[in-house]
Amino acid sequence: MKNIKLLLVLVIIMASCSSGGGDDTPPIEENKAPGKVASLTYPTNNLLCISNTLLFEWADAIDPNGDQITYLLEISKNNQFSSIEESITSTNNNSKPVTLEKGIAYYWRVKATDSKGLSSDYSTVFQFYTEGVAEVNHLPFAPNLTAPTNNGAVSGATTNLQWNASDVDNDPLTYDVYFDTANPPTTKVGDNQSTKSLTVNINAATTYYWKVVAKDDKGGQALGQVWNFSVN
Numbered sequence: 001m002k003n004i005k006l007l008l009v010l011v012i013i014m015a016s017c018s019s020g021g022g023d024d025t026p027p028i029e030e031n032k033a034p035g036k037v038a039s040l041t042y043p044t045n046n047l048l049c050i051s052n053t054l055l056f057e058w059a060d061a062i063d064p065n066g067d068q069i070t071y072l073l074e075i076s077k078n079n080q081f082s083s084i085e086e087s088i089t090s091t092n093n094n095s096k097p098v099t100l101e102k103g104i105a106y107y108w109r110v111k112a113t114d115s116k117g118l119s120s121d122y123s124t125v126f127q128f129y130t131e132g133v134a135e136v137n138h139l140p141f142a143p144n145l146t147a148p149t150n151n152g153a154v155s156g157a158t159t160n161l162q163w164n165a166s167d168v169d170n171d172p173l174t175y176d177v178y179f180d181t182a183n184p185p186t187t188k189v190g191d192n193q194s195t196k197s198l199t200v201n202i203n204a205a206t207t208y209y210w211k212v213v214a215k216d217d218k219g220g221q222a223l224g225q226v227w228n229f230s231v232n
Helices: 002-020
Strands: 040-042 047-049 053-058 069-076 086-091 095-099 105-114 126-130 144-147 152-154 158-164 174-180 188-193 197-201 207-215 221-223 227-231
Touching: 040 105, 053 069, 069 095, 086 095, 158 174, 174 197, 188 197
Parallel strands: 047 126, 152 227
Antiparallel strands: 040 053, 053 095, 069 086, 069 105, 105 126, 144 158, 158 197, 174 188, 174 207, 207 221, 207 227
8 A cells, every 4th residue: 555655656746747847948039120210301302401411310120129220321322222322330320420422412221230130121212412502403313113013024015104203493394215125225205295104015925124314494314224024
């Protein structure tokens, strides 16, 4: 009888150790990239700046893990950011003073990176002008794509090319549209048109390239980048 009781006690002790002896190590938290900078505060979009020394400001990015965030501020003279005039990092600070050239159209954006190296997408792109000395007319900003999606695909026998453009002087703008199967496109299909769209004929299994030149009424011109799409 004593042996049976002793055996029962041992079984209970072993069961207790088994139930309480699991791995208590907390799970490793998965690192996630910070969220995209939601808004750019200053300089605002399409702003004509009275100074060429500017305090760039943007909204805080949120990191899901609470990691320290470093911001990358990029400033370019073209909206493709194919060349960067200023590339400035700022740790845990959502503003940065920068001195730029006078009389230039600039484009800027911000990206957030956490302390473990994961980065957000870039913010939206804002454009602005630095006022020049005795500046009479400012060139239009480079046109921005609306539709169809760059490097995307469309179907049908026609498609509607759409873009947007603005001018810091609020001059009326007209547009020349180039559309071709060659890159860069050289065939002008729209000439001095005031609308920001144009319907073109397309063929299946073909890749098309197009660009827009924005022109103000004082002789200023801004050449847009080459966009493309394929036809299913």
